[in-house]
Amino acid sequence: MFDVVDSARRLLVVDPCADCLTLLPELRSAGWEVSSCAVDSVAPPPCDVGLLRLQTAQLARPERIKELIRHSNTEWIAVLSPDALRTKGVGDFISEWFFDFHTLPFDVERVQVTLGRAFGMARLRGRGRAINEELGSELLGQSHAMEELRKLITKLAATDSTVLIHGESGTGKELVARTLHRQSRRSRGPFVAVNCGAIPEHLIQSELFGHEKGSFTGAHQRKIGRFEAAAGGTLFLDEVADLPLDLQANLLRVLQERQLERVGGTQAIPVDVRVLAATHMDLEKAIAEGRFREDLFYRLNVLQVETLPLRERPGDIPLLADYFSQLYSQEIGRRPRRFSDDAMDAMKAHPWPGNVRELANRVRRGQVLADGRQIELEDLGLSRSAPTAPALITLEEYKRRAEYQALSEALARYADNLSLAARLLGISRPTFYRLLHKHGIR
Incomplete structure (x- = not known):
């Protein structure tokens, strides 16, 4: 209505x-x-x-x-x-x-x-x-899962704690980070995003922490790193699992001491930054394989957000597709196209391995290729043949996710009083600690 x-x-x-x-x-x-x-x-x-x-x-x-x-x-x-x-x-x-x-x-x-x-x-x-x-352009979707995600972000934004955002590629981890920043008390400060996997290994330390003039060949002047650039605001470390182990140690030290030294410098510089980190990797598996520091994991994993793959919220596809149709029609210089029934059915059935990013690219392609008033499934590069439905997760996995979410929300509300957090969940404090350890929280 x-x-x-x-x-x-x-x-x-x-x-x-x-x-x-x-x-x-x-x-x-x-x-x-x-x-x-x-x-x-x-x-x-x-x-x-x-x-x-x-x-x-x-x-x-x-x-x-x-x-x-x-x-x-x-x-x-x-x-x-x-x-x-x-x-x-x-x-x-x-x-x-x-x-x-x-x-x-x-x-x-x-x-x-x-x-x-x-x-x-x-x-x-x-x-x-x-x-x-x-x-806006942050967290599109009207499914129950997206409503719950927005509620969780609102709670986490009120704190200044580190948040670890986990999810598949293309599920909007940076958009979650930007929303956390916009809703936080640091919203007037800068938001600085760093893709840890896109910076050459020999430049990462200088990019994050800055360097002094003459500290290495080519360092012709002092450079402010991303930590200092984000002072008073938020630093987002995307794909943090791609950091080399020696840089992980340096990052841990900065997070613990809240100060850094530029490359080639001797002066400790205090930093007032909220750190948000994201990864699509299983960090616990990376720890077991010796590719990620366990102490850094616990420092980053204070609060958690899980972004859902698009295949788990197919009800959001029509709204997302319409949004991207309007967005790219302005870029291409054509009127927004509607989607044929076949195209919409195909989008709802598609497994979306590339998630929202893939949907955006297919709608852009459809806007360019469509000849008539509607975008057909051929314009999207999709087939009428229905793909095999993804396997349902087990009941145990549902329980694990529910426990993890409940613990995270309780911690977000009572981060400084674990007794109240346990009472909120209706469990004893020892049980609360046991569950935190079980899920690798804190």
Whole structure:
């Protein structure tokens, strides 16, 4: 159901012709609020539906019409003569940019039906845009899992503790980190993101901690590292498991002492930074294999967030696909395409090994390749054959995840009082400690 804030139906008539002017009194009687403007108007009035007189001369140079439609966020109906309808390429142009068309002279009853359908679609699209604007570009999704994730982030943002974000590639770990920063008391400070796996090994220490002039060949001047650049704000260490072991030791020391030394320097520099770290790797396995320091793991793993793969929240796919369709239509310079039923079914059935990042790329591809009003599954590079459904996780795994989540939320609420945290969960303090040890928390 829609929240009815404004029941008015606003119609904008662009470059009205004589036939349009005779039609307007009947449309006003039917409840339309009608305004008009020229096609080259700098600031056309806001509207729900637009009626545009399309003439042969305009079809030769359609850029101004495209610009008007692209920036209007509404549904448009083309009005043209039978002769103009026979112009070469006019069918493709109308299909690309207009909701519908009407040839002169007007059939008043048919016009009102078409306007009504366009108004319904405009309100539907407006509803989708409102949802996207409300959620922003951070954590799109209306599934229960995403609602729970947003609640958890709100709780964790209120603390200054280190957070370890774990999840598959493409599940939005950096978006979680940015949301934590935006909702924290450090939101006015900088957010500095570092991809630990993308920096050459011989430069990582200098990138993180900075260096003094002359400390090594090529160090022609002092450089401030990412820790100092994030002072008063948040430092996000993406793919932290890719750090070499010697750098892990240096990172641990900075986290413990809250101060650092630049490469080639001797002065201890205090740092006021909240550290968020992320990885797609199993750190406990990496510890067992000697690739990650156990003491650094416990220093980073104070609070935890698990990002869910897209295949575990298929109900969010329509909203995400619509969001990316609108986003990339602006980049490509085309109107947002709807998705055919086959395309939507295929997206819901696809296992999404690349997660949201893969969905975004496929929708971008669909916007480019689509010929008609809709994006078809072939445009997305998907097949009609339904893939094998992923195996259900065991009941024990569900229990483990539930315990882990409950412990994390209790710690987020009562990080400084473990007795209260245990009481919140209805368990004894010794049991609480045992479960923390079992799940590798604290």
